[in-house]
Amino acid sequence: MKKLAGAILVAIVFWFVMFxxxxxxxxxxWYVMLAAAGTLTALSFLFRKDWKAEFSFNIKDVALGVGSAIVLWGVFYLGNATSGMLFDFAHPQVSDVYAxxxxxxKLFLALxxxxxxxPAEEIFWRGYVQRSLSESKLxxxxxxxxxxxxxxFVHIWAFNFMLFMAAFICGAFWGFIYMKNRNLLTVLISHAIWDVAVFILFPIS
Structure with a gap:
């Protein structure tokens, strides 16, 4: 658990620097995010060696990954419209994220x-952190x-309520899929496609 706590602390420091x-x-x-992704992935593979079973390729799980990305984009589209009617700060804070x-x-960001x-975020947060905690007494x-x-929590440094809630919703969404499906490839595909859709192809703001 000390290795896990140390890796999480590294993530907290990276997110503090970024936000x-x-x-x-x-x-x-983006350069720091790339460095964070590489570092956290390296720590995940360094601290755990049992990864083969986490990447099970089958059409059903790939379809679930693609479909869940579409569903999550729809959730954020509706959430953006609703929050804009409820909170004056919603749209400006979303715009700050897109800034x-x-x-x-765009090509660099998409790739x-x-x-x-x-993929790196899912390897670390679901494949390493959530899996390690689930195998403990918890x-x-x-x-x-x-x-x-x-x-x-690691997104709190931005002092942006909309970003914090977005991270909470995404974490809950992908974490639930991983908990039930136990195929890291599914959430990896979902996260990667959703990122490109919401930031590059079909931004909601």
Whole structure:
């Protein structure tokens, strides 16, 4: 558990650097995100060796990954419309999130999200953190809840309520699928496709 706690601490530090008002103006968000993705993936594979069973390829699970990405995009589309009617700060905060891609190549971002960042986040958060916690005395449900809360918490440094809620919803969504399906490939596909859809192809704001 010490290795797990250490890896989570590394993630917290990376997310602090990327999102906090004290550090984010001085770095390129996407370069740090790429570094974070690589580092956390490396730690995941270093601290656990049993990964083969996590990547089971079959058409059903691939379809679930694609379909769940579409469903989650729909949830965010409706959520954006609803939150805009309820909270004056909603749309400006969502716009702040999208501003992070300003000045970047859409092709670069799409490739990074699809093949590096999205997959890496699932390998770490679901494949390493949630799986390790579920194999402890906590069990699968408590592991799911704790992982979801930590995943949301690391985004708190941005002081952006909409980003925090987005992370919470995504963490709960992918964590639940992983808990029930136990195929990391499914959530990896879902996360990667959703990232590209919501940030590049079909932005909701």
């Amino acid at each position: 906090s008002q004290w550090t984010s103006p001085h770095i390129n968000f 992070m891609k300003d000045g970047q190549s 990074a999200l699809l093949f590096w960042i999205g 069990g699968s449900m408590k592991a799911y809840i704790i992982t979801t809360l930590i995943y949301a």
